[in-house]
Amino acid sequence: MTNERYQNLSESREEFAAMCAVLDALTAEEKGRRAASIRAMPYPTFLQTDYWRIIRAYVLSMRAYKCFRCGSQIRIELHHTSYVHHGTEHEHLEDLELACGACHRFVHAVDLMAKGKLLKHPEEQEADKKVRYRARMQEVWRSERFTNADY
Ligand SMILES: [Zn+2]
Ligand SMILES: [Zn+2]
Numbered sequence: 001m002t003n004e005r006y007q008n009l010s011e012s013r014e015e016f017a018a019m020c021a022v023l024d025a026l027t028a029e030e031k032g033r034r035a036a037s038i039r040a041m042p043y044p045t046f047l048q049t050d051y052w053r054i055i056r057a058y059v060l061s062m063r064a065y066k067c068f069r070c071g072s073q074i075r076i077e078l079h080h081t082s083y084v085h086h087g088t089e090h091e092h093l094e095d096l097e098l099a100c101g102a103c104h105r106f107v108h109a110v111d112l113m114a115k116g117k118l119l120k121h122p123e124e125q126e127a128d129k130k131v132r133y134r135a136r137m138q139e140v141w142r143s144e145r146f147t148n149a150d151y
Contacts, residue, residue: 035087
């Protein structure tokens, strides 16, 4: 870690602590309204807020600009492992991960695949269609068999 990074760490830590002190002093109602307004923002607008800039600088320097997967320190981005606490990220730094560009794209691709949203190879899509068709036909066949009064 360079001296510049040590300096960044203490500066960003101070800035983060100061912001948390201000946010902690809000009433529960104010906290709720504040978080709701952040959640209502278009995401690119959120990325431009001081709130995110301060969190980002702090998490980057605290974790030494290191990708959580491969340890690279090149093109490090912040990744939300969950958006459940969107708007109160400062209280849930565990939801944020540092990832290099390549690993970031990888974790999102895995995520999409898990949700079944990643486009599959046309042959795979075709196979999926056949499986779905067979399942539907079996359902029809079963319902006909068992709801038919004559059976
Ligand atoms: Zn990486
Ligand atoms: Zn991400």
